[in-house]
Amino acid sequence: MTTTLRTAVVIGCGTTGTSLALALGLAGVRVTLVDEDPRALEEAVSLGAGTAWTPGQPPADLVVVATAPSAVVDALHSAQSRGLGHVYTDTAGTKDIVCAEAELRGCDLKGYVPGHPLAGSDAAARDTAAAGRFTGRPWVVCPYETTPDWALETMDALIEVCGAYRIDLAPHVHDRIVAELSHGPHLIAAALATRFADSSEAFLGLAGNGLRDAVRSAGGDPWLWGDVLAHNAGPVADVLDRVTEQLARAAAILREGDASAPLELAPTLEEGRRGHAALQRAGERRTLRDAPAGDRV
Amino acid sequence: MTTTLRTAVVIGCGTTGTSLALALGLAGVRVTLVDEDPRALEEAVSLGAGTAWTPGQPPADLVVVATAPSAVVDALHSAQSRGLGHVYTDTAGTKDIVCAEAELRGCDLKGYVPGHPLAGSDAAARDTAAAGRFTGRPWVVCPYETTPDWALETMDALIEVCGAYRIDLAPHVHDRIVAELSHGPHLIAAALATRFADSSEAFLGLAGNGLRDAVRSAGGDPWLWGDVLAHNAGPVADVLDRVTEQLARAAAILREGDASAPLELAPTLEEGRRGHAALQRAGERRTLRDAPAGDRV
Known part of the structure; x- marks a missing residue:
């Protein structure tokens, strides 16, 4: 005390x-x-x-x-x-x-x-x-x-x-950070998970742990989350725009059906792997208390 | 043997x-x-x-x-x-x-x-x-x-x-299933994770386990995945289109800035929660061997 x-x-x-x-x-x-x-x-x-x-x-x-x-x-x-x-x-x-x-x-x-x-x-x-x-x-x-x-x-x-x-x-810096780290990813997980709301058991039985991990945050309270998202509307919409744009580009590459598709998708996949690795490393570094926050946000 | x-x-x-x-x-x-x-x-x-x-x-x-x-x-x-x-x-x-x-x-x-x-x-x-x-x-x-x-x-x-x-x-049924359960989600995780490839340690230190879960599958080999995705181009593009459309709608709702935004986002969040719950239940039912596969796909 x-x-x-x-x-x-x-x-x-x-x-x-x-x-x-x-x-x-x-x-x-x-x-x-x-x-x-x-x-x-x-x-x-x-x-x-x-x-x-x-x-x-x-x-x-x-x-x-x-x-x-x-x-x-x-x-x-x-x-x-x-x-x-x-x-x-x-x-x-x-x-x-x-x-x-x-x-x-x-x-x-x-x-x-x-x-x-x-x-x-x-x-x-x-x-x-x-x-x-x-x-x-x-x-x-x-x-x-x-x-x-x-x-x-x-x-x-x-x-x-x-x-x-x-x-x-600063409040607006906080809001941009949580939009990137939490609010945007939550909506993306929810959008991904909607597909499985009414799926058959047989279909869902084929899902692996990777998918369950990906949609895990979609389990949160919809009313609380709707409130949070609406309160951080601009920064969250910016995150959604960026991801939407990347996915639309990937879909266009796939639809073209060129032999070069793997090559064209490689930068996103490679950068995604680097982002994944960076987050994993951050998770293993729990002693970050004294590091300056907010730079390069 | x-x-x-x-x-x-x-x-x-x-x-x-x-x-x-x-x-x-x-x-x-x-x-x-x-x-x-x-x-x-x-x-x-x-x-x-x-x-x-x-x-x-x-x-x-x-x-x-x-x-x-x-x-x-x-x-x-x-x-x-x-x-x-x-x-x-x-x-x-x-x-x-x-x-x-x-x-x-x-x-x-x-x-x-x-x-x-x-x-x-x-x-x-x-x-x-x-x-x-x-x-x-x-x-x-x-x-x-x-x-x-x-x-x-x-x-x-x-x-x-x-x-x-x-x-x-049937091969085309298999491909649609894995596009939904694995290939589409992989690209979405990668797109989400790209944001963190060059982020500061301080910023990444604020990330929670939910985000690490969400991007986990982005850790796969980019070249193998590029090959897989290009080989399942149509079904994967369909998954991306659906999610892109949902996210674009959510971004539009947020940008309008109406007081009704939480209400308008609720169906996606609620359906996402149901999808999450269905996948969790499926994960707990590992004895699905005899269930008919492929229906309602």
């Missing part, structure tokens, strides 16, 4: 909120929970993530808004109006619109540190809350120019408790 | 050929190996896959042509001319062009059973030869109308030795 973080309110008991709450609880932080859905709240409580928040509690050291992106600013504004805590953060997977809306809406920016923990999302555990969900993973923080040190100190305590490491990025 | 399969020649000591040879050897079949590349041959021999083929050997019970698709018919014709064996098969990932070319070229079709073992391609072991590579996996066989039972019996013995199970498909 740190001195700056002894009590916390977690608003939104989905996988992210519950995982955070579990990590906070393990570190000795007293956590109270809020969720509009009584069943979600009950489940989080039953997992030991905390107790239900009740009116009249003294303000917490930290309030975490762990809702879908489109619900963050409403929840933040309401929580600040009611004086639920001293420092506020969110966990939304998009930051540009959220940060701008919080400002427009008149939220108290001095006490609000926009954040996004990049979950490891171990394929098997994607939808399972766990205290270790953010261990060893980057946690993007998008401070305003005016964000005071005392707010960042509380944020640092949260990140430390979760075993993550902090990376500061 | 079966009575119909006591000796075999394996032409092509890549991952597939070497894996087959190892499985045959384990079952007591005497295996001799051929490869134009002396280093590939040497490596297979050093792995215990067999001994180098030498001229003057009596014809083997089975000759397996385990080369890239475009090299199969040449190798088959040459092997048959030299009388290397009684029954011949190949392992190429495309069948329509290979089967037609073998006929046009005047290969002896009575002794040739076109085949394609669908490797499990456990991501980690994709490029590693192993006797168990085909265990529990389907092995597509595309007999000609004139293929005699004695040739199929030898083929069955090979499939049994490898622990696989046989599925008979």
Whole structure:
């Protein structure tokens, strides 16, 4: 337990909120929970993530808004109006619109540190809350120019408790990065996977692990993902355009039916293999904490 | 060891050929190996896959042509001319062009059973030869109308030795299936992965396992894959067209920037989730051997 973080309110008991709450609880932080859905709240409580928040509690050291992106600013504004805590953060997977809306809406920016923990999302555990969900993973923080040190100190305590490491990025830079690394690939996996929604068992039985890997991220919650994608529309559309263009070119090469097709496809396949290798190497390098982020993005 | 399969020649000591040879050897079949590349041959021999083929050997019970698709018919014709064996098969990932070319070229079709073992391609072991590579996996066989039972019996013995199970498909049906399940997804993974070929370590360090899963199949040999894709051009182009169209529609929805974007994206995301779930279920049902194949393809 740190001195700056002894009590916390977690608003939104989905996988992210519950995982955070579990990590906070393990570190000795007293956590109270809020969720509009009584069943979600009950489940989080039953997992030991905390107790239900009740009116009249003294303000917490930290309030975490762990809702879908489109619900963050409403929840933040309401929580600040009611004086639920001293420092506020969110966990939304998009930051540009959220940060701008919080400002427009008149939220108290001095006490609000926009954040996004990049979950490891171990394929098997994607939808399972766990205290270790953010261990060893980057946690993007998008401070305003005016964000005071005392707010960042509380944020640092949260990140430390979760075993993550902090990376500061401008909101629009964050959004372009996650469009490339997560949002775009998610839509591509979903588009690929639609083909198999109504296929016969016999057909699907011929599929190998490569295909199952390729569509794994399509297993995420469609409503949460629709919200995330719409909140990062421009950068995601740019990723889709690029991939669409490459695939259309490959299809044209194949349709021409020239003997030179393998040669013409080679640059894409070779570059794809290099990209695959680069990602594999990055996965094996987990000690990247001190490397500068955001360059060559 | 079966009575119909006591000796075999394996032409092509890549991952597939070497894996087959190892499985045959384990079952007591005497295996001799051929490869134009002396280093590939040497490596297979050093792995215990067999001994180098030498001229003057009596014809083997089975000759397996385990080369890239475009090299199969040449190798088959040459092997048959030299009388290397009684029954011949190949392992190429495309069948329509290979089967037609073998006929046009005047290969002896009575002794040739076109085949394609669908490797499990456990991501980690994709490029590693192993006797168990085909265990529990389907092995597509595309007999000609004139293929005699004695040739199929030898083929069955090979499939049994490898622990696989046989599925008979027409060549063009096979090609459409693998375009959907393997070739199309491979190109999509490659196109997605190209983006990361020259990215900074800091950027790639933010990637999660979901992205690494999505691009995993892009790690395959670009030259072999170019050959495979060019040999299955039409069906692969059809898959790319479908996915391209979906992604272009999604990009258009995102660019419109309407508040209804999440609603408009929902059908693709929801269908993608259903497709993902169907593929996961299929992966858990490994005992599909007796199910009828090819329906609803």
